[in-house]
Amino acid sequence: MAGSIAKRPDGRWRARYRDDTGRELARHFARKVDAVAWLDEVTSTLHAGTYVNPRAGRVTFQEFYDSWAPRQLWVPSTRANADLAVGSVGFGDLPMKAIRRSHIETWVKAMSAKWAPTTIKTRFVIVRSVFRAAVADRVISADPTVGVALPRRRKVEAAMRIPTVEQVGRLLAHADSTRVSTRHGFRAYVALCAFAGLRKGEAAGVQVGDIDFGLRQLTVSRQLQRDGPTFAARLPKYGSERIVHLPDDLVDMLRLHVERFLPEEPPSDAWLFTVGDGPMYDNDIDWRWRATRTSAGLPHVRLHDLRHFYASGLIAAGCDVVTVQRALGHSSATTTLNTYSHLWPTAEDRTRRAASGLMRQALRSTSPGAQSTRLLK
CATH class of the missing domain: 3.30.160 (Double Stranded RNA Binding Domain)
Incomplete structure (x- = not known):
């Protein structure tokens, strides 16, 4: 104009x-x-x-977030994480146009003294999304988070902990403690995580009707999350609804679990794992898992490590990337590769195996026994 x-x-x-x-x-x-x-x-x-209207940038960071956050399509847990991230910044009361890259760097530096790199990145991404929204709304002309360096994270292969088969066996053996009645039935929950790759909330959200005992399949269609004083059933993470093909032994374990711990002929919407009249979720799972791993002498094993155990087993058995992606419910094959690429055989491994096979064939064909056989013919 x-x-x-x-x-x-x-x-x-x-x-x-x-x-x-x-x-x-x-x-x-x-x-x-x-x-x-x-x-x-x-x-x-x-x-x-x-x-960008110069007056628009007078709104403070906190004020802009308070007006922007309610419009986002977030589940309560995501909003809670966003509130934590925004509450940790030291520039919440500054006008948006006054916030500089130095403010972001100071905030990241302060977090690095208290939090792990993964936590810092999670909070940084949330705060960055606020600034990007402000740019899109023409409240500010530039995003001050651009170019800010984050603490280096450990390589996936170094940070990932995969339990051994023997360790998973010990966990299963101690999950159903005969001395602790409140842990009865937890063995099937641990087995679902270890041999079907279910996440914590996904295993908690399984209902009887989700299991097809004839086809040996499990439909993962929901997860349970804490929602205030109670729970809420929502779609799995990243919309990862899927069908998991169950091994025979796990099907048998789930059938016995239903027969032992659920009423006779339970309805299809009956929760597979219960505490009192409701489903087992969140803290109910956490303390049972801590008790199980302590009893098994494996205090370092995390519940999510069982999902890594399942993935590593599929890869070791020769499953391709897409098969593993679908079994785990990842949003894309890229996510699967970013997480587990170090578990697949490398090109060098395949080259050595191929060359080794050729060499064995060549040596057998030129051995004295092979030559005498050809002369007799």
């Missing part, structure tokens, strides 16, 4: 323009050349569609 420059009686130069809403804004300069440069810059952003 066109602007104008005029000299005022006091000798200063007034540059004015109308923004994309039709409102007139002006600024005064001691020199005409400065007024021209500023007006050229403003009008260029107006024509390019990148104009």
Whole structure:
């Protein structure tokens, strides 16, 4: 939109323009050349569609977040994590236009003294999304998080802990403690995580009707999450609804679990794992798992490690990337590769095996026994 420059009686130069809403804004300069440069810059952003009203950036970071967050399609746990991330910044009361990259770097530095790199990245991504939304809303012209370095994370292969077969066996043996009645039935839960790769909330959300004992299949269609003082059933993480093909031994274990711990002929919507009148979830699972691994003498094993155990077993058996992706419910094969690529045989491994096979064949064909056999023929 066109602007104008005029000299005022006091000798200063007034540059004015109308923004994309039709409102007139002006600024005064001691020199005409400065007024021209500023007006050229403003009008260029107006024509390019990148104009930002200078008054918009006066809103503080916290105020912008408070108005933006309720519009996001988040489940309660995501909103809770976002609130934690935003609450940890030291610039919440600063105007958006006053926040610089140095503020972000100071915040990241402070977090690095307390939190693991993965936690820092999670919080950083949330805060970055707030600034990106502000740029998209033309509250600020640039995202101050661009270029900020985060603490280096350990390589996946170094950070991942995969239990051995013997360790998983010990966990199963101690999951159904005969001395602790409240852990009765937990063995089937552990088995679902270890031999079907279910996440914590997915295993908690299994209902009797999800299991097809004839086809030996399990439909993963929900997960249980804490929602205030109770629970909520939601779609699995990243919409990873799927059908898991169960091994025969796991099918038998689940059948025995239903017969022993559920009422006779339970309805299809009956929870597979219960505590009192409701499903077992969140803290109910956590303390049972801690008790199980302590009893098994494996206090370092995390529940999610059983999912890694399942994935590593599929890969060791020769399953391809897509098969593993579907079994785990990953959103894409890229996610599977980013997590487990180090478990697949490398090109060097395949080359050695192929060359080894060729060499064995060649040696057998030239052995004295092979030559005498050909002469007799």
